[in-house]
Amino acid sequence: MKNKSKSLFLALLFLVTHVSWSQVPTPKEHFGFDIGDDYMLANFTQTEDYFKKLEKASDRLKLTVIGKTEEGRDQYMLIVSSPENLKKLDRYKEISSKMARAEGISEEQARGMAAEGKAVVWIDGGLHATEVVGIHQLIETIYQVLSRNDAETKRILDNVIILFTHANPDGQELTSNWYMREKDPLKRKNEALPRLYQKYIGHDNNRDFYIQNMKESRNMGYQLFVEWIPQIMYNHHQRGPAGSVLAGPPYRDPFNYVFDPMMVTGIDAVGAAMYNRLNAENKPGFTRLNGSSFSTWYNGGLRTTTHFHNMIGILTEIIGGPTPEEVPLVPERLIPNNNTPNPVTPQKKWHFKQSIDYSVSLNYAILDHASRNSDHLLYNIYTMGKNSIKRGSADYWTPSPKRVEEINAAYKADQAKAKKPEDANAFNSLYGGNFRGGSVPVQYYETVFEAPVRRDPRGYIIPADQADFPTAVKYINALVRTGIQIEKATAAFQVNGKSYPAGSYIVKTAQAFRPHILDMFEPQDYPNDFQYPGGPPVRPYDAAGWTLAYQMGVKFDRVLDAFDGPFEKLPYGQLQLAEVKAIAGSAGYEIGAGVNDAFVVVNDVLKAGGEAYRLADGRFYIPQSAKAKLSVEKSAKDFGVKVTSLSKKPSGTMTKVVPLKVALWDTYGGSMPSGWVRWMLEQYHFPFNVVFSKEIDGGDLRKKYDVILFVTRAIPAATAGGDMFGAFRGRGPKEEEIPSEFHATMGSITADKSIPELKKFLEAGGKIVTIGSSTNLAYHLGLPVRNALTELTAEGVSKPLPNEKYFIPGSILNVAVDTTAKASWGIAANTDVYFDNSPVFTLAPDAVAKGTLRPLAWFPNNTPLRSGWAWGQAYLQGGVAAFEANVGKGKLYAFGPEITFRAQSHGTFKWLMNQLY
Template identity: 45%
Template sequence: MKRLAATAAFAWLMTTGAAIAGPPVPTPKEVLGHDMGEDRYVASYSETTIYWKRLAEVSDRIKLVDIGPTVEKRRQLMAIVSSPENLAMLDKYKDISERLGRAEGLTDAQARALAAEGKAVIWVDGGIHASETLTHSAIIQQVYDLVNSDDAEAKRIRDNVIMLFAANNPDGQELVANWYMRIKDPAKREAGFESLPKLYHAYVGHDNNRDFYMAEMPETQNISRVLFRDWRPQIVLNQHQTGPAGTVVFIPPFRDPFNFNFDPLVMTSLEEVGAAMQSRLLADGKRGGTSRDGAHYDTWYNGNLRSISYFHNAIGILTETIGKPVPIDIELVPERQLPGNNQPAPIAPQKWHIGQSLEYSMTINRAVLSYAASNREKLLFNIYRMGANSIARGSTDNWTMTPTRIAEMHAASAATGAKPVATRTRGSSSIDPRFYDAVMKNPANRDARAYVIDPGQRDYPTAIRFLNALIKLGVDVDRASAPFTANGKSWPAGTYFVRTAQAYRPHILDMFEPQDYPENFEYPGGPPIPPADATGYTPAFQMGVGFERVLDPLEVPSERISTLLSPTPGRIVGDGKAGYLVGHGANNSFILSNRLLKAGQSVSWLSQPVAVAGAAAEPGALWIPASPVATRIVEAAATELGLNVERAAAAPIGERDAMKRPRIALVDLYGGLMPTGWMRWIFDQHEFPFTIVYPQQLDAGKLRRDFDVVILPHAAFQPQSARASGDGMFRGRGDDKQPKPEEIPAEYRAWLGSVTPEKTVPALKAFVEDGGSLIAMGGSAQALALAMDLPVEDAVAETVDGKTARPPRSKFYVPGALVEASVDRNSPFAYGMPEKVDLFFDDSPVWKLKPGATGVEVPVRFAGVPKLKSGWAHGLERMGGAAAIVEVDRGKGRIVLIGPEVALRAQTHGAFKLLFNAIYLGAGHGRR
């Protein structure tokens, strides 16, 4: 095996290829026994690797590279396909692509020379959503086509393009294929994957394609390293299933809104490739392709594999193709039958086989690769051009136009009494051009040239996690080599900062700045047009990171950081022998607590404010009596976890609450809940012990014997009306979607069932009354409040014609945005929190207390009219004064309702303590 240079230590070449005069290239059927696109067949990841390795044994047009481990410790392979001559000089072409993508230190002339010498680099993937099985077959067949074919187009592609093929989700692909193919009689195999027992990614299922600005999962990290560090391809072809009803495939371009951060050249290039794809489909007689408003996909959100490409100056292509392993019918959607720009060639209703979908995938693949071959130099130069533009914008005063700036211009004009002049373009009017400079050239509105990370912030280790998220996505971080001044403040040597004069400036801005999503209604006063995903998600806000925007040039001697950071070691101060004080502000303090309690050591929370290692006094500090074991754990944690520690000469005076190791029951359903999966990931990262429980175990009762805390994540408990309607707030699987017990292996039958008012709620009531703590989140909290008749009611509901319900979306709509909430820092539920926290709100439940409510605590609420921090919110004034978290005493125990998302996709680090505190208070009951 020959090792690749400049890759991660574990990346290696599986083969160096065979001689040209080797044996003929075998078809997939000759190796695997199945044709790709065969009805009632699903290709596993094992089969993918078997076939690719077989090709690599007999052909010099393919090399395999191991790009890293998966969650389940499989090896994730990437097949590199090109001409033998290109593969022989792979390191050279990778270096050219990386240099042009980075764009630093190059002139235009040098970039053009490199573009003329280099090869286009195109990423082609499949299977990120493992139930989308067409894409498993597609990448097998596409690799075969490009390795085997000797037509003129294939030769031109291999000569001019280096293709990187990868299966995005090996573990999920293996699970789905093995589950489907376990039925030996093909005629008895199900239409889809309705009976799959668990998520098709060990933790996050479908949300693995929402992980790309945080890169928490190993597979995301592998892919991101290839895309944004090692290779920096110019096009990313991300293949999905299924297409919109009444069509065959969705292809770019996309509908608005357009994210304001990325370079416009990436969107015009996307239009070019999309046109080439549609034209190729039509030239091949393949009808039914749709684009733009033909589906809900847009280019706003940064968390998808294809969309994050735009923030890295690459052309991200999404395809969504219909098809299942069994034949289906193309639906008749009459509105789809009229030709237009969204869909130039409608397709008639008809029976459809997965093999036909594969033919579409092959045509699209050839269209993209042929475009790349014909536009090799342009693609290579343009990714440099966009990177150079970003470096230039980050090096000078620059302003970004947003909807807020447009509103400011209109307001400034209206303040003078001037009347706008309507234009022929709907929804627009012209005003005096002087207001452009007044708003857009206002020095206070400039884009940041750098972001300085405050080294003295409450949770510095989480700030380091944020920096690592940037680094994993190709951003370079700087560490000051000497003290410096910025924004009138002095910063010590060792301070981290991020310059925006980088090729990936669009991604940097999107990670630090609020998303200013445009209001988007079907018509004035009408219903809103839903976004494709979150409208506001600023990771720095979600993680509670303290930083300063620096608008002027920042000249600081510094060291460039491009590898992952470890937490800055904490300080250990004092020489006392009685024990240790540790602050409650860092999430990593819960890792320390979990380690100590696992080792049988004592941990208490101090209810009175205490200063720790020179920090400001706050309630909730940890007191850890000295012992040889505690000393070893605490002092190691100071270095490993970045926690400041004070050695105390005596135990602190005042009340304190002894903690005990929590016995956590985390509820899941058959088929798997993504909120549960993300919670498992968060718990694993913070070393919380937990047990997954299913409804049958809950219904059996006697929960208090085994558990202190039961957690109902969002969608674990759904009202029947929500299950029937498919309401997005209550995403999950109802009884009607679960298989019959006799249809699945015995090991999974105990997982069947749902959380119900009839059986489960009485068992949960008994658990609480016997001293247990029940934590319900999101939609489950709303359902539980109703089922248990808790003294709360929906704070935004309105009564019309005697019926109380949430107002229509035309009056109240918050589709995934960050909203500021106020925190009662004296409540143990909020220990370690700042006075304000940015909570992710996605039409989440919020409450007001019923008259006469007693035994209720509200540690977090939306005071006044809440402040929108990032994204889009309509009717936010209805949330004024609403409770975000409610604690209700019942019997010997408590019920905690958490409305907004505090554990969303392992991104909301700034709110984690609200959940962690609730768990520990439930385990140790806290101080009443």
């Protein structure tokens, strides 16, 4: 009887659970097709409805909204685990975040929390919306984890909290609707979108995570760096290298020198679980290491920023899409090697479902690894955090190539002084500062590498009395959004004999996310990386240097020794605002020229009907009026702008501020640099219109606009072969392939139609601002300037310097600035600029003497590198980085560096905004 009852109970249990599983709707029941069917995509509206159905159907799911997107949609994170775990989510979240921060936790407590807690794994999809495998694998994986009841899935649910995150709802809606607009499946194409798939920035949404300008970045950043702090995060992308199915971990060198080694080896462990599973399931084509271009050097990506927070950040780039494609024959990839141990053979038809199946297997590999190693993952992130705290609490030297070069140089110099040519000659084989085949006495490590002045700081002080403190606060908020502990001075204090005011911010390095702190304050030192000695350079994955404090022009002091003061620790995630109060003066208000947000205040005053003037040194003067008073007081409070009250009108020359009619160039499909500037102009409250090439070609520009802005890649080269993007011009879709509503945005800037109209615009008194490669306009106009980065061949022909001699990928350089020029009002005399193999000019001396041309910024020495990699930087000395030119009644402004780079380079924003009045 006992056995009968037990059997009946088990049968009933099976029936109940079976009914529960069967209630989880399949993707086909909801969407009308299986995920991975050829020629079929789901849009966000359908996906959102499916997520809501899943929440009602499954007790394994908690559906959460983490914020709104830039277009106003809900952004979802689906928390999946066992029903028992979901009841204790707050406790598991607490354990995950406490272990990551490692503050005040003993070894014994850490072991106990690691045993009690659950591994937290982030899996996202859809960030780059045209990479449609991303969101569709997410849908399919969620369904499988909710509906399957095999032993592996059960173990995963018992031991893992999964954060399934939709990275780009707006992009999915646009991309899927665009693809599915054709009734005939064979005509469907996942290309030629009419605009960027994330409002403003498109593909650059994966370059926004250390500053988090976009709403989606902030939504996800809060979950990653403040709220949950998962031990593993998996970021899905496309495309795999030709001849492979996908690229994944581990990644090629270099990795960033600030990392804890356990993060790097943690990637190795997760990578092994991923490719071993694919091999066991007979899914070949996984390439790693030097089989692809992906590294772990760069910060700023959704995956890469996690590396600086001791998380095991995983990226894969896979092939495939709804329209079947082929796996091409790349003969070199057919032979197994360490990069690709299990090559894939060429295939004429690769189906969408294959990519989905691969992706689900990869997800399960990570989840299985986490379920088997939950306690290890929690304990390891604790250990990495504790290591960071220890390094920030004692003397520590982060290694870098420059330190190695200094050791070698010191030893070589000593040998030369000691007249030991045989030892000195050993250095003749040095390349790029690397000593090969020999050793150096240990004393050089102690005296050179560990020189006291070269040790890492214990912390940084950001004074509250710097000229553009509101921008410094924005920098602090970027750190806050990435989970950094911030302290604030409640009273004036001194450190090392220097006085600082109350309200100054302090960032100490004795905290778990120390790698990220160093990366935001300290210069990156990218190694000299060449295909072979004397050969061409290997381009970094994205940027080589980006130090955010440099880009934003933030003033700070590095403090090498332990220090303290009247500091209060701010709660994690608490955003800051510069605390000011504008007090009315009888004559009005004054704001310094160096404050970026002064433009917000002035624009709001003008919009309210008040007046504003600029003094001879660029300061703003706002006369007192009822309209101005209300606007100034509100803007000053909202943006933290320090406003000086005036009892009398300033003396001297002043110019009335008149808002200009501004046009910002854009193109069909959207320009990311233009989108960033569009976002910037909105943040600083500038009115503007977007202009496309057809309108420019139509003429009469001066009747409609006062200023036209051309971001990089808008103006083609004046001579064939001079523009790296020239080969792609004119390859866009034909008008008959595109709905008529988008025809006005099609076309591109051309020498025969567009340039003559731009010349007329300038001659009639218009202003044109060009950035990056769009400074090509100077050559189209025949101005007396030439490329400064050239050399004469043996035949006497001038040619651009080859990459073997000169190569500066995205890095921070320092330039000297003519601060007396109105165009440069508020810019520091020595300013850091973001430089990405940017144009550099030589100006004709007679044109400068006559005033036709005026240099605004130049390279005063042969070592302008501040952060990143600058091979052959000596060639820059004397070159002009920016200039203005008189053209008829108008002016052309040419800025070679990326002065608006990804809306991060606040230190050079004024070079744009000064020209808009």
